[in-house]
Amino acid sequence: xxxxxxxxxxxxxxxxxxxxxxxxxxxxxxxxxxxxxxxxxxxxxxxxxxxxxxxxxxxxxxxxxxxxxxxxxxxxxxxxxxxxxxxxxxxxxxxxxxxxxxxxxxxxxxxxxxxxxxxxxxxxxxxxxxxxxxxxxxxxxxxxxxxxxxxxxxxxxxxxxxxxxxxxxxxxxxxxxxxxxxxxxxxxxxxxxxxxxxxxxxxxxxxxxxxxxxxxxxxxxxxxxxxxxxxxxxxxxxxxxxxxxxxxxxxxxxxxxxxxxxxxxxxxxxxxxxxxxxxxxxxxxxxxxxxxxxxxxxxxxxxxxxxxxxxxxxxxxxxxxxxxxxxxxxxxxxxxxxxxxxxxxxxxxxxxxxxxxxxxxxxxxxxxxxxxxxxxxxxxxxxxxxxxxxxxxxxxxxxxxxxxxxxxxxxxxxxxxxxxxxxxxxxxxxxxxxxxxxxxxxxxxxxxxxxxxxxxxxxxxxxxxxxxxxxxxxxxxxxxxxxxxxxxxxxxxxxxxxxxxxxxxxxxxxxxxxxxxxxxxxxxxxxxxxxxxxxxxxxx
Amino acid sequence: xxxxxxxxxxxxxxxxxxxxxxxxxxxxxxxxxxxxxxxxxxxxxxxxxxxxxxxxxxxxxxxxxxxxxxxxxxxxxxxxxxxxxxxxxxxxxxxxxxxxxxxxxxxxxxxxxxxxxxxxxxxxxxxxxxxxxxxxxxxxxxxxxxxxxxxxxxxxxxxxxxxxxxxxxxxxxxxxxxxxxxxxxxxxxxxxxxxxxxxxxxxxxxxxxxxxxxxxxxxxxxxxxxxxxxxxxxxxxxxx
Numbered sequence: 001x002x003x004x005x006x007x008x009x010x011x012x013x014x015x016x017x018x019x020x021x022x023x024x025x026x027x028x029x030x031x032x033x034x035x036x037x038x039x040x041x042x043x044x045x046x047x048x049x050x051x052x053x054x055x056x057x058x059x060x061x062x063x064x065x066x067x068x069x070x071x072x073x074x075x076x077x078x079x080x081x082x083x084x085x086x087x088x089x090x091x092x093x094x095x096x097x098x099x100x101x102x103x104x105x106x107x108x109x110x111x112x113x114x115x116x117x118x119x120x121x122x123x124x125x126x127x128x129x130x131x132x133x134x135x136x137x138x139x140x141x142x143x144x145x146x147x148x149x150x151x152x153x154x155x156x157x158x159x160x161x162x163x164x165x166x167x168x169x170x171x172x173x174x175x176x177x178x179x180x181x182x183x184x185x186x187x188x189x190x191x192x193x194x195x196x197x198x199x200x201x202x203x204x205x206x207x208x209x210x211x212x213x214x215x216x217x218x219x220x221x222x223x224x225x226x227x228x229x230x231x232x233x234x235x236x237x238x239x240x241x242x243x244x245x246x247x248x249x250x251x252x253x254x255x256x257x258x259x260x261x262x263x264x265x266x267x268x269x270x271x272x273x274x275x276x277x278x279x280x281x282x283x284x285x286x287x288x289x290x291x292x293x294x295x296x297x298x299x300x301x302x303x304x305x306x307x308x309x310x311x312x313x314x315x316x317x318x319x320x321x322x323x324x325x326x327x328x329x330x331x332x333x334x335x336x337x338x339x340x341x342x343x344x345x346x347x348x349x350x351x352x353x354x355x356x357x358x359x360x361x362x363x364x365x366x367x368x369x370x371x372x373x374x375x376x377x378x379x380x381x382x383x384x385x386x387x388x389x390x391x392x393x394x395x396x397x398x399x400x401x402x403x404x405x406x407x408x409x410x411x412x413x414x415x416x417x418x419x420x421x422x423x424x425x426x427x428x429x430x431x432x433x434x435x436x437x438x439x440x441x442x443x444x445x446x447x448x449x450x451x452x453x454x455x456x457x458x459x460x461x462x463x464x465x466x467x468x469x470x471x472x473x474x475x476x477x478x479x480x481x482x483x484x485x486x487x488x489x490x491x492x493x494x495x496x497x498x499x500x501x502x503x504x505x506x507x508x509x510x511x512x513x514x515x516x517x518x519x520x521x522x523x524x525x526x527x528x529x530x531x532x533x534x535x536x537x538x539x540x
Numbered sequence: 541x542x543x544x545x546x547x548x549x550x551x552x553x554x555x556x557x558x559x560x561x562x563x564x565x566x567x568x569x570x571x572x573x574x575x576x577x578x579x580x581x582x583x584x585x586x587x588x589x590x591x592x593x594x595x596x597x598x599x600x601x602x603x604x605x606x607x608x609x610x611x612x613x614x615x616x617x618x619x620x621x622x623x624x625x626x627x628x629x630x631x632x633x634x635x636x637x638x639x640x641x642x643x644x645x646x647x648x649x650x651x652x653x654x655x656x657x658x659x660x661x662x663x664x665x666x667x668x669x670x671x672x673x674x675x676x677x678x679x680x681x682x683x684x685x686x687x688x689x690x691x692x693x694x695x696x697x698x699x700x701x702x703x704x705x706x707x708x709x710x711x712x713x714x715x716x717x718x719x720x721x722x723x724x725x726x727x728x729x730x731x732x733x734x735x736x737x738x739x740x741x742x743x744x745x746x747x748x749x750x751x752x753x754x755x756x757x758x759x760x761x762x763x764x765x766x767x768x769x770x771x772x773x774x775x776x777x778x779x780x
Contacts, residue, residue: 004611437624440592445690446613447642455644459629 006448007356011370014353017346018374021420024413025384028392032241035395049226049239053246056222059136059211060204063143064197070144071151074296076185077289078152079159080280090293091156093300094149099525100304101478102146102209103495104518107502107510108303109133109142109214111310118302134216142210147200149300158192159185171278177285198258206251206385208481209495213502223247224387228484231391241395244388251383311515314508325513328497332477335408335493339415340472344465346416347423350374351431378421386414386481394485407486414482419472426471426528430464471528474521543568544604545694545726546589551598553584560584560750566728566743568603568693571720573737574730575773576747582730585747586696589728590619602694613642618687622699625683626671632658632682633667639686657685661715677708684719697729701736713739734774738762746770 078090097105113119113133120130133141162184170180208224215221221229223243230240280289319325357371393410397403434457442448442456480495492500494517501510545568553560560581566572574582587593589600591612600607602616618639626635636654637646646654658664661681671679680700687695697716701709717740720727728745731737737744737758744761746754748769754761764770 438627440590440612440619441621441625441627443592443612444590444617444619445638445642446611447638448613451643455630455634455638456627460627 004448010349011353011356014349014374015370017349018370018377021346021377021381021417024417025381025389027396028384028389031392031396032244032388035237035241049242049246052221052223052226052243053250055220056205056250059139059143059220059222060201062136063140063147063204064200066140067144067147067151067200068193068197070148070296070299071155072189073288073292074148075152075155075159075189076181077292078156079185080277080285081289081293082277090297091153093297093304094153096304096522097146097149097300099474099522100518101480101495101521102142102207103213103478103480103498103502104307104514104521105145105303106142106210106213107498107514108307109138109145111306111511112302113138113141117306132216134214135220138214138216139211139220142214143200143204143207145300145303146210147203148296151196151200152296154192154196155189158188162188167277167279175279177279177282180279194261195258198254198261202251202254202258202382205254206247208385208387208484212480212484213499223250224385224481227387227391231394231485237395240391244391247385247388248383251385255379255383307511307514307518310508310511311518314512314515316512316516319509319512320516324492324497328492328494331491332493332495335412335415335483336473336476339412339476340419340469342412342416343419343423343472344427344469347378347420347427347468348431348465350377351424351428352435355432355435378424381417381420386418386479387485389414389417390482390485403486404488404490407488407491411482411486411491415476415479416472418479418482419475422475423468423472426468427464430461434460467528469528470524474524474528477524478517478521545570545602546728547601548585548589549599549601551588551595551600553588553593553595558750562588562598562752564745564752564755566726568726569724570742571717571727571740572729572743572745573741574728574745574747575732575737577769577773580747581750582747583698584750585752586619586698586728586730589615589694590617590696591615616692617694617696618690618692619696619698620680620683620687620700622702625686626679628671630671631667632663632669632671632674635671635682636686636689639690653689654685657688658682660688660719661685676703677712680704680712681715684715688719688723691723693725695725695727697727699730699732702732709733709736716740746773 078087081087100108110133111117113131115130115132117133123130131137166184170184175183205222206224207222208228211220211222211225212228215225218229223246227240227243227247230236230243280286351374354371354374357367360367390410393406394403397406397410400406438456438460442452447456477493478495480499483491483493483496484499494513498510498513498517501513544565546564546566548562548564551562553562562581562585574585576582584593588595589602589607591607591610591614605616607615626632627638630638633651633654634644636657637644637650640646640650640653654667655664658666661684663678663681663685666674666678666682671682674682683700701712704712713736716727720740729736729740741758743755743757745752746756746761746767746769748767753767754764754770756764761770762774765776770776
């Protein structure tokens with residue numbers, strides 16, 4: 001497109017952002033690689049590391065399988081029973097875990113499944129031995145809690161894309177419930193499975209907070225948690241370095257596998273009107289569907305109810321007036337706000353620069369490379385989990401004095417990077433539509449610079465920008481991964497305070513903090529994702 | 541020879557898969573229909589004239605002035621596209637006002653001009669309406685009103701009626717030809733409809749495969765039978 005000073009400045013600013021990202025990630029990587037020299041590589045891949053790797057893959061595989069197996073009948077029931085009262089609320093409930101900080105969810109799950117929980121009350125009433133929620137069982141519970149609803153929503157979207165005529169034909173042909181599943185529903189879902197399974201496996205293999213809180217010991221530790229333990233407790237940098245390398249190799253392999261084997265699943269228009277179906281009316285199918293829906297409702301809903309119930313029992317007014325709580329709230333805000341703003345500004349600049357570069361008719365090699373790097377950077381960030389980045393910077397900054405002094409900046413930067421892929425997903429489509437509608441028009445009328453921002457860009461992009469900001473805020477506020485390595489008295493965010501209260505068995509306080517943190521993050525996430533579909537559909 | 545409104549000389553535009561070359565000269569005050577099959581380069585020709593694309597070679601002159609290095613807003617050109625001519629979140633008067641001042645610094649006399657222009661296109665009292673509440677034809681008329689207040693000697697219309705029904709097209713044709721007479725400007729209009737060509741154009745530019753293959757006065761163009769692509773456009777195949 002037409003080169004102007006303004007466009008060149010945008011591209012320069014985006015180059016600056018990209019350079020900053022590469023530098024930040026690269027420095028961490030270099031720190032990890034160079035410091036390996038400190039001690040010999042001997043014994044790095046000892047039995048412990050192999051055990052941790054095996055467990056990481058085992059729990060991720062089991063979590064994926066269980067999530068998908070549970071999601072399938074739930075998605076089917078939701079698709080088949082298209083008009084029961086409360087269906088829309090059920091769909092909304094299925095979207096909620098996405099916005100809940102992992103630590104808050106862990107607390108809710110302990111309330112339901114833990115020693116004092118509902119399950120063990122039932123068991124002890126029947127004279128059975130109590131079950132412990134800690135270990136593999138708890139990790140699987142938590143991963144299924146987060147990922148079953150995700151899988152069910154993606155499958156439901158797939159089933160709802162089936163043309164309405166199929167249901168008429170199948171009714172006309174007299175196809176039974178099993179035949180409909182085999183010939184209509186399963187083929188639609190089957191194509192989505194590799195993508196869904198890959199996504200869930202990735203999420204579970206890199207899950208940190210849930211494993212940290214529910215793993216309950218070295219027997220059930222994943223690579224990420226081991227990195228944290230190696231640095232924070234054993235102070236064994238070589239081991240942390242070896243583990244970080246392993247983690248990056250694992251996530252890298254998974255990303256490559258996902259890219260080539262499984263297209264990422266699309267959500268599309270779910271929760272809208274479902275096609276009218278003529279099956280699922282028999283007493284047996286209705287009973288089966290209701291049972292699955294009730295199970296899903298209890299499984300997903302109970303932890304939320306438990307968080308609310310026990311949170312309300314806590315002495316909230318005292319908690320809110322406590323100095324530690326207020327400091328944590330202020331710290332959280334002071335970290336989340338800058339990191340969310342940085343994330344949104346970087347994403348916005350990079351999306352615009354990428355468009356400017358791609359729109360050029362003759363794309364010179366450097367420009368093409370640059371545009372490609374911007375595009376890849378959002379997924380390439382997933383390669384370096386927060387704990388790995390944190391470990392690199394931890395080792396890098398150690399020679400310069402107390403790591404805690406630099407901690408806020410590192411945590412802000414890590415949080416900003418972590419939010420980038422999500423912010424990108426919210427902003428990119430909105431900015432693309434906006435540019436397609438207004439770019440040439442604004443150029444031909446000579447509207448540029450501040451006036452363009454004020455009259456053209458801001459009114460149309462305000463909503464997606466605020467949504468992205470809200471989503472980034474929620475991610476940053478609920479994060480424990482980056483803070484865990486650096487957390488101290490001076491850098492106690494809300495999740496950190498919650499984690500330490502849980503650790504010191506101040507359960508009532510923990511419940512109260514969890515309720516408030518959960519509410520803040522849920523509200524921000526709902527704001528951040530709600531208008532996503534309307535925002536794109538505005539026409540002139 | 542009367543003065544030229546537009547001259548495009550030896551202009552070459554290369555895309556990754558296609559190379560286009562344009563040559564033409566349009567006398568001031570003409571209404572030129574730009575026709576040709578899809579993908580023949582009509583929109584690219586407009587992009588080059590309006591400054592959205594920079595050609596590899598050749599020069600574009602408007603009213604004798606070289607356009608090289610001039611950004612779109614600095615060219616004496618107004619453009620109306622098929623759709624999305626208005627900013628959906630700004631009301632009609634503001635959209636027209638952007639044609640007077642891109643930074644929306646408007647005085648009392650400017651507001652009067654906006655009102656006049658809107659009245660001229662038959663949209664008096666539409667100033668406070670938002671574009672999504674208007675019909676397709678009304679939106680295109682607002683775009684025309686903005687072209688009126690901009691007062692540029694060359695007006696490029698890129699299929700401005702494509703989204704309108706036949707009755708509305710006829711009405712818009714009437715309005716456009718009135719405005720052309722009053723303004724005495726030069727108009728280039730891309731269209732797919734022989735009706736538009738016959739009732740509006742003084743001359744016809746015909747493009748095929750990235751070249752301007754014919755530039756004839758209307759009568760001669762309509763009488764041509766020598767080019768297959770033109771026969772196809774005019775429907776001459778069916779007549780014979």
